[in-house]
Amino acid sequence: MIRFEDFMPVPDPGRTKVKLNIRAGSGGAAAWDLLLADDPDEWLNMTRHRELHQNNNMGSASYVLTFAQYYPYGPQYFIFGGFFRVQPVIPTLIGGSGYELEPLAQYSEYVKRLIIKLDRPVGRDLYLRWYDKIQASKLNPKVYELAPDTKLGTFPGYQNLRVKHESLQRIIANDEPSWKDALSSVKGVYVITDLSSGRLYVGSASGEANGLWQRWSSYANLRNLTGGNQELERLRAELGDAHIVENFQYSILEIFDPKTSRETILKRESFWKLALDSRNHGMNMN
Incomplete structure (x- = not known):
């Protein structure tokens, strides 16, 4: 050495x-x-x-x-x-x-x-x-x-997770082991925060085989960035990809065993939309 x-x-x-x-x-x-x-x-x-x-x-x-x-x-x-x-x-x-x-x-x-x-x-x-x-x-x-790129650290725990879009892209692209193991092991309800405005989007991984890892992989896709969400697509079209990469942050609100029914998780997603008022003052359209 x-x-x-x-x-x-x-x-x-x-x-x-x-x-x-x-x-x-x-x-x-x-x-x-x-x-x-x-x-x-x-x-x-x-x-x-x-x-x-x-x-x-x-x-x-x-x-x-x-x-x-x-x-x-x-x-x-x-x-x-x-x-x-x-x-x-x-x-x-x-x-x-x-x-x-x-x-x-x-x-x-x-x-x-x-x-x-x-x-x-x-x-x-x-x-x-x-x-x-x-x-x-x-x-x-x-x-x-x-290292060829900056180190991101090991998975911080579900209750402490707060990751920006740019870092999420690298985590998914590199198949970071501790992150992939943790996020693939659970379904859940999550929140995306636009740090530039404070607006929230509540979503869920309710039916994906690999839980939150699979759902968040769709957001990390360079050709997508929004997971197909209507309001996020509008924001992307208006402000560009860079706005999402630089300002979006992802956190977990609630986790569930992979065997939990889709209906149960969607009910909890609806609860969090009400609790955070993300339909009226955030980025949820439904």
Whole structure:
């Protein structure tokens, strides 16, 4: 494997740190989940964090390379989260964030694609290291993988699912195993949100052999994008394919055993249309 410092040289090795994030505090969100979050501040806040009793100036570093533990592979794998210039806040602070992070273009094409592997798991004394010392340390990072596309993460669970259309297309196209297994195992009622307007469309996978996976595959089809729905087709004709790809988000309202009758699921779909008023103020026409 290629040595980390050979693959990612930096402009000022002696003033660059490498931050290997695992979790946001004791029992907090996993770093990889925060890197995946739609709000970039979720990830930046983790990278900014320092102990409250310390002078929070990133040890006078000028740059920081950030990584998140990539738990689908194991505790010694970390995925790249960006290269930042460290800009101290003046006057310095004790507690709170003592510096701002300016994203740099260098290595931006590797974000959520580059995975490094360490020789040993990260402990509390190892998660923040100077770049020019990390290669010779116990961690000894090496390049493990450079994925052809950004990683999407494993299936988050039915109750936590919130996926944008662009990501759904990639999930379906790549037959992402954890997503396919989960979505093929259930029927369900789902909601599509147009994030640009807040309008909702409630639909269901009630008769498909492969449940939600089969139904959502129709939305991910580049030649369709709407699953044949009348109002979505109108919106597509008016605003174009790009509007759907960039603004539509998919979530699950209710799941059912595959043996559940079509009539039962359609009744629940009707309930959710009433509950969310998606006929009068959304995109449902029936």
